[in-house]
Amino acid sequence: MPELLYREALRRALDEEMARDPNVFLLGETIAERGGSFKVTEGLLARYGPQRVIDTPIAEASFTGMAVGAALIGLRPVVELLFIDFALLAMDQIVNQAAKIEFISGGRRRLPLVIRTQGGVGEGLAAQHSQSLEALFYHIPGLKVVMPATPADAYGLLKSAIRDDHPVVFIEHKRLYGVPGPVPAEETLLPLGSADCKRRGEDVTLVSWSFMVHRCLAAAEQLARRGIEAEVLDLRSLVPLDRQALLGSARKTGRVLIVHEAVRRGGVGGDLAATIMEEAWGNLAAPVRRLAGRNTPIPYSRNLEEACIPGVEEIAAAAAELAAAGR
Amino acid sequence: MDAAPSDKENGLPPRALLLAMYRHMFATRRFEEVCLDFYRRGLIRGYLHSYIGEEAVAAGACAALRPDDYIASTHRGHGHCIAKGADLRFMMAEILGRETGYCRGRGGSMHIASADLHHLGANGIVGGGIPLATGAALGIRVRGGDQVVISFFSDGASNNGVFAESLNLAGVFRLPVIYLLENNFFAVSTPIECATGCCELAGRGPAYGVPGVCVDGNDAIAVWRETRRAVARARRGEGPSLIEARTFRWGGHHANDPGQYIDPERLAGWKKRDPLALLRRQIDDPQAVADVESRVEAELAAAIDFALDSPEPDLPSFLAAIEP
Numbered sequence: 252m253p254e255l256l257y258r259e260a261l262r263r264a265l266d267e268e269m270a271r272d273p274n275v276f277l278l279g280e281t282i283a284e285r286g287g288s289f290k291v292t293e294g295l296l297a298r299y300g301p302q303r304v305i306d307t308p309i310a311e312a313s314f315t316g317m318a319v320g321a322a323l324i325g326l327r328p329v330v331e332l333l334f335i336d337f338a339l340l341a342m343d344q345i346v347n348q349a350a351k352i353e354f355i356s357g358g359r360r361r362l363p364l365v366i367r368t369q370g371g372v373g374e375g376l377a378a379q380h381s382q383s384l385e386a387l388f389y390h391i392p393g394l395k396v397v398m399p400a401t402p403a404d405a406y407g408l409l410k411s412a413i414r415d416d417h418p419v420v421f422i423e424h425k426r427l428y429g430v431p432g433p434v435p436a437e438e439t440l441l442p443l444g445s446a447d448c449k450r451r452g453e454d455v456t457l458v459s460w461s462f463m464v465h466r467c468l469a470a471a472e473q474l475a476r477r478g479i480e481a482e483v484l485d486l487r488s489l490v491p492l493d494r495q496a497l498l499g500s501a502r503k504t505g506r507v508l509i510v511h512e513a514v515r516r517g518g519v520g521g522d523l524a525a526t527i528m529e530e531a532w533g534n535l536a537a538p539v540r541r542l543a544g545r546n547t548p549i550p551y552s553r554n555l556e557e558a559c560i561p562g563v564e565e566i567a568a569a570a571a572e573l574a575a576a577g578r
Numbered sequence: 579m580d581a582a583p584s585d586k587e588n589g590l591p592p593r594a595l596l597l598a599m600y601r602h603m604f605a606t607r608r609f610e611e612v613c614l615d616f617y618r619r620g621l622i623r624g625y626l627h628s629y630i631g632e633e634a635v636a637a638g639a640c641a642a643l644r645p646d647d648y649i650a651s652t653h654r655g656h657g658h659c660i661a662k663g664a665d666l667r668f669m670m671a672e673i674l675g676r677e678t679g680y681c682r683g684r685g686g687s688m689h690i691a692s693a694d695l696h697h698l699g700a701n702g703i704v705g706g707g708i709p710l711a712t713g714a715a716l717g718i719r720v721r722g723g724d725q726v727v728i729s730f731f732s733d734g735a736s737n738n739g740v741f742a743e744s745l746n747l748a749g750v751f752r753l754p755v756i757y758l759l760e761n762n763f764f765a766v767s768t769p770i771e772c773a774t775g776c777c778e779l780a781g782r783g784p785a786y787g788v789p790g791v792c793v794d795g796n797d798a799i800a801v802w803r804e805t806r807r808a809v810a811r812a813r814r815g816e817g818p819s820l821i822e823a824r825t826f827r828w829g830g831h832h833a834n835d836p837g838q839y840i841d842p843e844r845l846a847g848w849k850k851r852d853p854l855a856l857l858r859r860q861i862d863d864p865q866a867v868a869d870v871e872s873r874v875e876a877e878l879a880a881a882i883d884f885a886l887d888s889p890e891p892d893l894p895s896f897l898a899a900i901e902p
Binding site for chain 1: 623624625675676681683684685686687688689701702703704705706734735737738739765766767768772773774839890891893896897900901902
């Protein structure tokens with residue numbers, strides 16, 4: 252399989268879907284002439300022209316709302332919000348408009364909209380450019396939430412998101428754009444709502460998504476050297492949630508550690524933990540544990556920033572403790 | 579045409595004010611040159627948005643303020659901070675992520691500000707400071723007093739909804755706020771003519787009952803003169819003003835952006851109108867200028883030493899303060 256960077260895999264998905272369907276078009280800040288701040292859309296302006304690759308002013312509420320409006324008449328806009336922090340400027344359009352339109356039409360309307368954005372810490376961008384806000388969207392009925400960790404997943408899931416007839420919030424991670432990985436040479440679609448078991452194990456399940464999947468895999472390697480076999484389940488999409496895979500792995504190992512970068516309080520991990528305990532209690536050997544971002548805005552200084560999110564050692568330690576705990 | 583002709587009426591500001599403006603502009607220029615060098619050497623992280631080329635706007639505008647007046651700044655905010663009287667030591671420490679910085683290493687370049695300077699904050703969100711400045715003006719009204727607020731923002735922010743809503747509210751409430759629109763003709767990399775159907779941004783004020791004026795943003799004296807007029811109007815309770823200061827960024831959006839979308843000839847034209855050189859000509863006193871410059875160099879050298887000698891933020895106490 253050829254190797255692509257995460258950003259290249261996303262670009263390939265956009266390119267293929269734009270070639271396939273003239274209703275697909277892109278809009279966002281500096282995505283056309285400059286090819287995007289993270290270079291995902293580089294070259295697409297030359298290929299598809301300014302009618303379909305559109306630079307917008309810095310006016311998130313309006314251009315997100317415009318994407319909703321275009322989707323209402325049957326186009327398939329892919330709108331880019333440069334940072335997930337900036338999605339907060341467009342929340343009325345995303346939450347009150349996009350997420351509600353299908354329902355309040357009695358299901359008679361379709362809203363084929365993709366909102367691409369990125370979050371996460373790692374580059375010293377401080378409190379307003381480093382947040383992990385998936386829980387805000389996860390909380391809203393009417394939105395799908397997809398968070399790929401690898402180039403292959405980014406490629407296959409973005410293609411599915413674009414073809415999906417409903418609003419999808421597609422959250423990338425700023426630290427993943429330069430990460431390489433194999434991507435199938437032939438066109439591949441991955442269904443939304445299917446988790447991927449990225450490592451098999453019997454002793455403990457690490458449930459994660461986006462950047463933290465890589466840390467979980469690294470922690471699993473460390474654990475293996477200590478004789479603990481960890482299963483790493485990458486949810487890939489939070490809505491729809493692959494409950495079968497989540498509960499299946501929980502029942503198999505009986506020990507689940509949920510790892511996410513977003514702050515712990517009100518995080519998706521709490522909801523997943525409750526789901527596992529409600530549905531798989533009889534199979535659990537120990538209470539579900541969470542390891543998540545600390546309850547703080549993200550600081551600028553390097554030594555503070557990294558301490559705000561789970562590290563590999565911390566994950567391995569928590570997983571080892573969990574593997575030894577309980578009945 | 580990029581720049582409005584300079585307004586020559588009303589004479590020159592006092593000599594001390596001229597030299598103070600020059601001090602702030604030179605300090606900003608040199609501070610940022612050092613920061614860009616540190617950035618390339620990996621000592622500074624994150625985004626570093628340089629104000630080089632635009633220094634006259636902050637210096638001219640803040641020269642029209644009293645120390646107890648407020649400003650709200652942007653992601654490109656070093657110049658505003660310095661012109662409001664910031665200490666280079668605490669700025670350099672912040673940008674190097676040290677505990678002794680203005681924000682104790684938590685904020686970094688995009689968030690340097692100090693409440694003691696009546697600086698309401700730099701901002702990582704384009705347009706984010708405009709309602710805050712408007713709200714501070716409302717607070718002054720509620721509390722009573724004749725302070726004013728300057729809201730610095732960019733042509734990019736002027737296309738965001740908060741600009742329209744804030745001007746409308748300030749207009750109807752006649753708030754003591756001066757909207758200082760730094761038009762550098764690019765929002766990140768998007769040229770202004772691709773972002774608005776009408777590039778005459780000062781003209782947006784009257785639509786909300788806010789007088790608007792366009793000024794040469796590379797001419798510190800012209801900026802000072804217009805700001806002084808707007809400040810006087812605000813202090814008299816006559817309401818807000820919009821000043822569009824036309825200027826130019828000498829590089830990309832931030833230190834990592836080579837700015838290849840900027841036409842080199844156009845940039846060279848703006849560099850010929852270097853705001854520091856313009857003001858030096860107007861001061862017309864090489865010795866006084868040299869004295870200012872050597873004092874700034876000494877301050878800057880001390881600030882670098884101070885910052886590099888300062889400790890990083892203490893991790894255990896940071897973690898201890900976070901609720902589990």
